[in-house]
Amino acid sequence: QGELNTDYGNRAFPVLLLQDLAVAPLLAALPFAASAGSGAEGFDLAQGWSDALKAGAVIAVLILAARFALNPLLRMVAGSGSREAFAATALFLVAAASLAVAWAGLPMGLGAFLAGALLAESLYRHQIETDIEPFRGLLLGLFFISIGMRLDLRAIAEAWLIVLGGAVGLVAIKAAFLYGLSRAFGARRHDALLTGAVLSQGGEFAFVVFSVGADALLFSQGEAGLLSAIVTVSMILTPFLMAAVRTMRPKKETDSAEGLDGPRGGEGHVIIAGFGRMGQIISQVISAADIAVTAIDKSPSHIRNAERFGFKVYYGDASRLDTLLTAGAAEARAIIFCMDDTSAVNHAVESLRARLPNAFILAVAHDRMHEIELRPLNPDVIVRETMESSLLIARKALEELDFSNALIEDFIEQFRKRDRERLLAQMDFGPEAAKDLMHAKFDRGAQP
Structure with a gap:
């Protein structure tokens, strides 16, 4: 429900993860527990x-x-x-x-x-x-x-009081324990209630544990069925409990997800699609600002080279919407596209904007014509790959030619304005529109 980054979400997720990890030793221990429990002579x-x-x-x-x-x-x-x-x-x-x-x-x-x-x-x-x-x-x-x-519905129906009582007891005990634990670690009352409610059900791995335990003769199939039914009912109860807790939210408590808009270290993440020359530099800057980066590239050689320098890049086709969503695009603060394939960038920007209208999308255009293709797709920011580096070289050349810093700044600004005018004209009338702007001299004004 998009609440992973809330206060209660940050508390609940590690507990859910630990519950899943605890399944491994439980499953490993069941056969040995069954052997030991069969009696001294049999073990x-x-x-x-x-x-x-x-x-x-x-x-x-x-x-x-x-x-x-x-x-x-x-x-x-x-x-x-x-x-x-x-x-x-x-x-x-x-x-x-x-x-x-x-x-x-x-x-x-x-x-x-x-x-x-x-x-x-x-x-x-x-x-x-x-x-x-x-x-x-x-x-x-x-x-x-x-x-x-595996469930014996007739046996469960005959013991429905046990199933219902067991489910209510399981939910109540887990919710109360986790509420108290959350409060002890400084959670607000409503966040603690939400944490207890969302974790009150039995986990789906309980079915696996009960099934394996029955196969290992640790308990009977009937007992495993009753336990599975209790967990199932607890899963049914949890959404209603969550809805009830949400209605208890005090007006003075604002949502714990608020306040995450500013760039604070370690919170949120940025997706970088394409880990070539530009992706590497962008990743270094954002990571140095203490913002988590999820980098994706479909070139095994890029991934291997990135590993040599300590970067963790995931393999994936970032032009596919499902890959971006899997990488967390819905929760990302920004998605940056700097792939080599221009058609892949266009497709990714278009599909992502249609799916996530409010996502902050930055796209690197390979050249002028690529920028013209990107503009109708509505990324928030478009940066032409060679634009800024070319202007920097031109600036350094003009400095060496003894132009003043003020005049150089004015020239650069005039060029940017002309470039935008020409770009808009090309979008309306074709590639050769406003080509006279390419050869027009700068207006020096009153400066020598």
Whole structure:
């Protein structure tokens, strides 16, 4: 809902992230807990340690492989220029990780989760997310369908009081605990209420934990079904709880998202599409101002060169609207387009302006004709690539020729005015319009 940068959003998001990360050790521990819980006679301590070491070794190998081989592999796939190859590679890596952890005696869901976390840390995460976006709804639907098919609706109907009471208890306990914790760390009352409300439900990974626990015979399928039903009802209750909390907002408390308009260090971000000569310089200046930068480029060689100098550039086709949205264009303070492909810049500016009318868009025009193409697309700022550097060289030359600084400034301003007039004329009447302005002498006025 666009509230990630509010006070309560900044508190809630790390908790949600920690909940997801906690799934990994929980899933890893379930088989061993089930073995230990089966009784002393059925549990071999030596075998337990052997299985634990085996599992730890597999996870360590996956992490190390991702650390040293994942980006080179994805760079090679990116070099093919095939979107389908990218999506297929991502799915293959998830399947391979799942099979590897299953061989180690751990749930396949843990492998899929681990693969997703490692892919999210790669330089190619935005493009991967964009390419699998068409399948996300389908896969998410299949996940919930598989959970629903495990539920015994008759047993749940017979124990509806337990399900309802469990859901209300879960929501109440989590909301109260997180409200108190938020207040203890200085949150305002309403922000603390929102934090407790948005985090009060059970997470979707609870379904995975219950399913794996039932498969490991830690508890019965019926118990897993009741627990899953409790989490489901808590998810249904949470939106109503959020709506109720919003109505309790005191008038004196302004929205915590307000006040973020000014450039404050570490808040907001800027997207730079294209990390060539201009993108690199722009990124350095903005980063030095303590503003987060998300740089995107579809050239593997640009990304590799950027890594050599400590820059983190994500692989992606920034001419595609879905890539820009995945990179956070809706929340970005500014989106800067400085790609080499003029048609890609035009398409990106046009599609982004249509989707996000209030976005602040800056576009680099390669030449005069490109600027003429860009103007009807309504970017907020257009800068011609060679304009300022050319004027700077002309200024230095005039200084060497003993022109005064005041006269040079006047010449530069006259040139800018003529250039704008000629540009507008060219937009209306064609490339050769007002070409006489190119040869007109400057008006020196009263100056010698």
